[in-house]
Amino acid sequence: DLSIAIFSLLVFPGVLLHEASHYLMAKILGVPTGKVSLLPQSIEGNRLRLGYVETGKADILRDALIGMAPLLSGGAFVAYVGIMRLSLLSVWEALALGDLDATLGALSASFNTPDFWLWFYLMVAVSSTMFPSQSDRRAWLPLTLVLALIFGLALFFGAGPWMSVNLLPSLNAALGGVAVVFAISAGVHLVVLLPIWALRKGISKLTGMQVIG
Incomplete structure (x- = not known):
């Protein structure tokens, strides 16, 4: 279908990074991989799958990391483009003030960045497909429950002060980085929200399938 082909081509850079992240993380963690596809396919439930990587069975930690890989790589890419290439952090800071x-000056400087539209397109494609x-x-869920249990036991046995000194600063820094990534991604998607929504709705209406990652 032409509409599916056009949509798949538009988001292909993001799909490529998404599936490559799954594949590389599985290889790094020693988890066997099977078939890899970067082509859109209709699956059960009238859904459109843009790509997939088959992986073997693993423990919950490795399974969670493999599933999280596109979010990590996609977030890193969005942060790199938004901060280093398009200087969107200065726009965010001006808005916050x-x-x-x-804000207008920062936006103007960002628009005048060399290859602005190329980087903007890549950021939209990646941020649209990076979510697991x-x-x-x-x-x-099982990993979260295990970590919560470990955290609870650590607090019970009096490790709270040690964690606040040794772990809390790193956790705050990590959460700050995550906040920046999602702020940039949210700002970009506010700009392209209507076109992307219309495109997805149009494809769903034409094909009768729900588009998924």
Whole structure:
């Protein structure tokens, strides 16, 4: 179908990074891999799958890391493009201060960046496809429960002060980085929200399938 082909081509850079992240993480963790596909396929439930990587059985930690890999790589790419290439962090800071002139100036500087539209397109494609699918998240709940249990036991046995000194600063820094990535991604998607929504709705209406990662 032409509409599916066009949509798949538009988001292909993101799909490529998504599936490559699964594959590389599985290889790094020593988990066997099977078939790899970067072609859109209709699957059960009238859904459109843009790509997949088959992986063997693993423990919940490795399974969770493999499922999380596209979010990590996609987030890193969005942060790199947004901060290093398009200087969107200065736009965000100006907005946070409520300084309209500074915001417009930062936006103008960003638009004048060499190859702005190429980087913007790549960021949209990657940020649109970096979120794990339902199957990617299958190990997240059990892993979260295990980590919560470990954390609770650590607090029970008096490790709270040690964690606040040794772990909390790193955790705060990591969460700050995550916040920046999602702020950039959210800002970009606010700009392209309507076109992407219309495109997905149009494809779903034409094909009768729901588009998934």
